[in-house]
Amino acid sequence: MSEGNHFTKNTIQFTNKNHMEIPWAKVTNDNGQTPSIKSSLKEKSTIIGRVGIILLSCGTGAWRVRDSMNSIARILGVTCSTDIGLVTIEYTCFDKHRSITHSLSLPSSGVNTDKLSEMESFVKGFEKEGAFLSVKEVHTLLDKISQKKPNYRPFVQGLAAALACSAFVFLLGGGPVEMLCSFFGAGLGNWLKSTMNSKHMTLFAGLSAGVALACLTYLMISRGLELAFDINVGHEAGYIGSMLFAIPGFPFITSGLDIAKSDMRSGIERLVHAVTIILVATLVGWIVALASDLTPDKFIPLGLSPLTVMLLRLPASFCGVFGFSIMFNSPKKMAATAGVIGAFANTLRLELADLTSMPPAAAAFLGALTAGLLASFVHKRMAYPRISLTVPSIVIMVPGLYMYRAMYYVGIGMIASGAQWFINAAMIVLFLPLGLILARIIMDPDWRYSG
Secondary structure (H helix, E strand, O other): OOOOOEEOOOOEEOOOOOOOOOOOOOOOOOOOOOEHHHOOHHHHHHHHHHHHHHHHHOOOOHHHHHHHHHHHHHHHOOEEEEEEOOOEEEEEEEOOOOEEEEEEEOOOOOOOHHHHHHHHHHHHHHHHHHHHOEHHHHHHHHHHHHOOOOOOOHHHHHHHHHHHHHHHHHHHOOOHHHHHHHHHHHHHHHHHHHHHHHOOOOHHHHHHHHHHHHHHHHHHHHHHHHHHHOOOHHHHHHHHHHHHHHOOHHHHHHHHHHHHOOOHHHHHHHHHHHHHHHHHHHHHHHHHHHHHOOOOOOOOOOOOOHHHHHHHHHHHHHHHHHHHHHHOOOOHHHHHHHHHHHHHHHHHHHHHHHHOOOOHHHHHHHHHHHHHHHHHHHHHHHOOOHHHHHHHHHHOOOOHHHHHHHHHHHHOOOHHHHHHHHHHHHHHHHHHHHHHHHHHHHHOHHHOOOO
């Protein structure tokens, strides 16, 4: 949603964009004097809908969007019934005399945790004094939030991906060579993806180009190291880590949360969106591997003691989560807070899987539960949105390596091996949102009920 259309006194000049822009300030009859609580149902409904569509653009789940719209509606004295999808909202507002229905849509889905935090603050502030602002003043405040520029340019987004993916590779079992190659591969790949996204290129174009560049960069650097320093060719196995910045953590996790709250439309749409991104990314990675005659072999053992591995996992998990948080546009303090949560939760998950007989899926459940509980404690003290802390904390737990191997083996005709890797990945992916759901049920009274 954005503004910028040109108007005459009585006429709206329409744009030729596929998703036509809504001139919020022009579709109301507010003269800047009437408090929003005393405005017409039409004007109240524009405030409610705009709050919802901005929140939806931030990547948060349907429950949070509906809860915020309901909060605004109650303050304005109307009833709101809302149906929410991945990029669309259909809602009807009622008062004592009439009703009005709107349908809003976004051109694409995205994630912006900074804007999400701003919107949650707006909703809380509206409860105190927003009802006494005019409709025009409310839309002016929403203009400032919706038009806020990203905190980080594509270059910084690339550095964040480089940090996150190199740490990710270590957590998967890679060593310094794999981390170095992934650093440059993921950095360049996400820089290209972010650059194309900033120019409003279609999702799959930016994703495919970014993943392809990441994989090719990894291969070029690893082959160069082989020729220059005669390193082991087995280090090429880590090239999978260079494309892990493409993992769609927010839609994956929020799909599970939405389904748990019976928001089936939103949950299924988000799940399909996430699976589609993973399919495109893994297919591009597979094509590069096929053209380069690579196989997703195991990492070369590092020969570290269990204690050393555990102590290294803590900072690596922090760096991974911090990097993903920056990629989600979190302010540095919020990203560092998520990093601390992820360091403890992810290290716990990995240690449980390594040192006990616990299956990886069960360890993932406990890791996600830990992240959810810690995020709830932080939320109460620092007022950061829970989802801005929990999703980056458990994105690093999403089994991107398993997903890629599943696609690779299916692609070369080894269906049994591909199916086994797919089942392993699916089990972990299913248990991650379950851990967050249990944490929310325990810590959030409003989330325990379906009504």
